[in-house]
Amino acid sequence: MKKKLTKQEVHTIVSLLDNAYEDVATFLHYSSPYELLIAVILSAQCTDIRVNQITTELFAHASTPQQILALGTEGLTQYIKSAGLFRSKSKNIIAATEMILDRFDGEVPNTMEQLLTLPGVGRKTANVVLSHAFGQDTIAVDTHVFRVSNRIGLVCEKDPIATEFALMKVLDQSMWSKMHYKLILHGRRVCAARSPKCEDCLIHAYCLTYRNKK
Secondary structure (H helix, E strand, O other): OOOOOOHHHHHHHHHHHHHHOOOOOOOOOOOOHHHHHHHHHHOOOOOHHHHHHHHHHHHHHOOOHHHHHHHHHHHHHHHHOOOOOHHHHHHHHHHHHHHHHHHOOOOOOOOHHHHOOOOOOOHHHHHHHHHHHHOOOOOOOOHHHHHHHHHHOOOOOOOHHHHHHHHHHHOOHHHHHHHHHHHHHHHHHOOOOOOOOHHHOOOOOOOHHHHHHO
């Protein structure tokens, strides 16, 4: 049973996925780092389509820290109640907004360490904000990235944080942000959680799970 991909196999997989899937800036709609932060917080256990529907209405009425804070927890809840875990998300967004105004002069911080001090912000959320709001090279690990990268054999880790650091080692830094979305698209279109389309997969010849099954 093959347990590890060679560097050349990793390079081939990355090249095939890069060529197969379009470059994506982000699946979420936003016009400022603060709007992106809210959208990513809302995206936990919620589809991007639903988040964009919510934020389209929300941002039309309140899109700055001052305006969101003026809504209060209950006012914000009315806009985001179709999102999963909406009550905790509303509390976290208001608490994070207060911290942004009090500690960061109303600006979303641009370091991992500072972002992780905000309520409701974990490494995935921070990495998305750092990548798309501030142009930093990061790789955010959501459920798709975690599943696909470990199933293929790009890495072999048991949790998202370990997967993030392992991917940073095997991927060129210039590919970190790009491969985040390529892996998501591959997970959505081909490498699904329950019924992966292995026979139709363009990289099945290199995928460790597929090869080991054979």
